[in-house]
Amino acid sequence: MTIDWSWIGDHTDDLASLTLSHLQAAMTAVFFGLLISLPLAVVAHRVRPLRGFLLGLSNVLFTIPSIAIFVLLLPISGLTRTTTVIGLTVYTLVVLLRNTVEGLDSVPAKTKEAAKAMGTRPLRTLLTVELPLALPVIMAGVRIATVMSISLVSVATYIGDGGLGQLFTDGFQRDFPTPVIVGVVLTILLAVVADALLVALQYVLTPWRRRRA
Amino acid sequence: MFELFKNLGTWLTSGSQWAGQDGIAHRLGEHLQYSLLATLIAAAIGLPLGLLIGHTGKGAFVAINLASFGRALPTVGLVVLVFLAGGLSMLPVYVALVALAVPAIVTNTYAGMTAVDPDVKDAARGQGMRGHQVLLQVELPLALPLIMTGLRLALIQVVATATIAAYVSFGGLGRYVFDGLAQRDLVQVLGGAVLVAVVAVVLDLLLSSLQRFLFRHRTA
Numbered sequence: 001m002t003i004d005w006s007w008i009g010d011h012t013d014d015l016a017s018l019t020l021s022h023l024q025a026a027m028t029a030v031f032f033g034l035l036i037s038l039p040l041a042v043v044a045h046r047v048r049p050l051r052g053f054l055l056g057l058s059n060v061l062f063t064i065p066s067i068a069i070f071v072l073l074l075p076i077s078g079l080t081r082t083t084t085v086i087g088l089t090v091y092t093l094v095v096l097l098r099n100t101v102e103g104l105d106s107v108p109a110k111t112k113e114a115a116k117a118m119g120t121r122p123l124r125t126l127l128t129v130e131l132p133l134a135l136p137v138i139m140a141g142v143r144i145a146t147v148m149s150i151s152l153v154s155v156a157t158y159i160g161d162g163g164l165g166q167l168f169t170d171g172f173q174r175d176f177p178t179p180v181i182v183g184v185v186l187t188i189l190l191a192v193v194a195d196a197l198l199v200a201l202q203y204v205l206t207p208w209r210r211r212r213a
Numbered sequence: 214m215f216e217l218f219k220n221l222g223t224w225l226t227s228g229s230q231w232a233g234q235d236g237i238a239h240r241l242g243e244h245l246q247y248s249l250l251a252t253l254i255a256a257a258i259g260l261p262l263g264l265l266i267g268h269t270g271k272g273a274f275v276a277i278n279l280a281s282f283g284r285a286l287p288t289v290g291l292v293v294l295v296f297l298a299g300g301l302s303m304l305p306v307y308v309a310l311v312a313l314a315v316p317a318i319v320t321n322t323y324a325g326m327t328a329v330d331p332d333v334k335d336a337a338r339g340q341g342m343r344g345h346q347v348l349l350q351v352e353l354p355l356a357l358p359l360i361m362t363g364l365r366l367a368l369i370q371v372v373a374t375a376t377i378a379a380y381v382s383f384g385g386l387g388r389y390v391f392d393g394l395a396q397r398d399l400v401q402v403l404g405g406a407v408l409v410a411v412v413a414v415v416l417d418l419l420l421s422s423l424q425r426f427l428f429r430h431r432t433a
Binding site for chain 1: 217281282284285286287288289290291293294296297298369372373374376377380387390391394399402403405406407409410413414417
């Protein structure tokens with residue numbers, strides 16, 4: 001199996017746009033995943049009876065195969081980017097929800113009491129005390145969700161999307177390994193770079209953790 | 214929409230759909246066979262690796278990073294790649310499924326091993342237990358719940374992904390998804406997807422209740 005280097009040279013523009021579209025699908029999914037799971041996690045954290053239900057529900061959603069989710073969405077959103085993003089978002093929920101709830105749980109009760117004693121209102125406590133302290137655990141979830149989404153985007157190639165995944169179908173149909181190898185390498189690179197950027201973002205967002213460790 | 218679900222119901226419940234070589238029963242058997250074999254192979258690789266890293270504390274950094282690297286590996290690409298390199302056989306499917314399952318098994322086994330109270334290990338050593346005795350008689354039993362969770366996660370992911378066998382012309386429940394996509398037969402595609410989802414969810418429920426039954430005497 002040899003790599004046809006000239007193919008890569010001839011297709012740099014295509015590769016760049018596929019990588020960009022791949023990244024865009026994954027990022028949009030993580031964004032919507034956070035948008036949905038943050039409020040749900042706050043609810044699950046505060047209302048105990050709902051906690052088991054919400055976490056259980058996201059677990060069941062996670063067991064549904066990705067290809068099945070994409071396919072099940074076809075009657076609703078068709079062969080579009082929307083289907084890809086909805087499917088990926090569903091997958092991010094389980095990680096994001098669980099980690100956000102665990103992050104909120106990890107905030108010491110004394111800290112919350114101190115905030116209350118200082119007259120901080122509940123919403124303000126949530127935004128300025130609890131969420132920042134929960135951030136490391138939430139970010140761990142965001143990292144897993146991002147890497148997972150980047151790897152999963154290629155599954156959407158079966159419904160005509162899939163970013164770099166299109167290189168797999170292309171190589172498979174033409175019995176031509178180069179695009180497949182390039183696709184695999186770019187996907188992993190994208191995941192590694194995105195993960196490193198998130199680590200850097202966490203470092204910037206949590207200045208109080210730097211003195212320790 | 215309603216018509217679609219009615220057709221889907223008919224597809225899933227008609228007797229002829231369940232019988233024969235292309236029947237659901239046969240495809241279901243194939244699907245389970247691929248998934249179980251791949252998970253077994255992955256366990257044979259991942260369990261000793263996770264136990265060893267957890268026991269010695271060596272190579273943890275490499276293993277954990279390899280595992281997250283493995284998570285980024287696109288399964289579709291891997292199947293196609295091994296297929297193009299090695300030709301038409303079940304090998305690509307198993308390679309991809311095993312590669313998918315090993316990280317989950319290694320990370321959970323390792324996590325289970327690190328969660329074992331160091332005092333307990335010290336006590337075991339203090340009683341004169343040797344390294345392998347501590348590993349097999351103390352660490353392994355204590356880490357078992359998390360190890361089981363890892364195996365369960367791996368199996369569920371493999372079941373979900375074994376759909377891919379059909380992409381390189383083999384059987385399993387993915388047959389309906391890919392044949393349906395090729396024939397623009399949405400009912401068949403949805404039927405296949407629903408079946409895979411049901412198998413994954415049912416297996417997950419079965420294994421988690423088995424886990425609860427096995428560890429019912431543990432408090433933590």
